[in-house]
Amino acid sequence: MNGRRRHLICDTLGLLLTIHVSAGDVTDRQAATDMLPDLADRFPTITKVWADGGYTGTLITWALAILHLAVTVIKRTDEITGFVVLPRRWCVERSFAWLLRSRRLVRDYERRPDSSEAMIRWSMTMLMIRRLAGPRQA
Numbered sequence: 001m002n003g004r005r006r007h008l009i010c011d012t013l014g015l016l017l018t019i020h021v022s023a024g025d026v027t028d029r030q031a032a033t034d035m036l037p038d039l040a041d042r043f044p045t046i047t048k049v050w051a052d053g054g055y056t057g058t059l060i061t062w063a064l065a066i067l068h069l070a071v072t073v074i075k076r077t078d079e080i081t082g083f084v085v086l087p088r089r090w091c092v093e094r095s096f097a098w099l100l101r102s103r104r105l106v107r108d109y110e111r112r113p114d115s116s117e118a119m120i121r122w123s124m125t126m127l128m129i130r131r132l133a134g135p136r137q138a
Helices: 026-041 058-067 090-099 113-134
Strands: 004-010 015-025 048-051 071-075
Touching: 004 090, 004 113, 015 048, 015 058, 015 113, 026 048, 026 058, 048 058, 058 071
Parallel strands: 048 071
Antiparallel strands: 004 015
């Protein structure tokens, strides 16, 4: 995507907890410092967060000291060759794949980050409604 990054925190089922759309030059760690306090406020029972290699560094100690969130980084080892599903990292990738089933999210039609976040929330809401409704009857 040109100039936009979507940062997503989801639960183990892949359902959206919080979203942040930012400029393309914002790193994962910078976005996490904006998202994790919101996560801790909205969901106080969450104590552990799994993340990929982009969230290493002082973010881990900051989240533990300030927010009481244990951030565990799931890293790919050099011994693995080819495609291997890493534990817990696939949850967010699967959520992004579900979101991209919405035509509006395949291309970056939205000009403002808040409207892009709204479209992502709308898409996830539609996904959850379809799951609650169950299969269609003939």
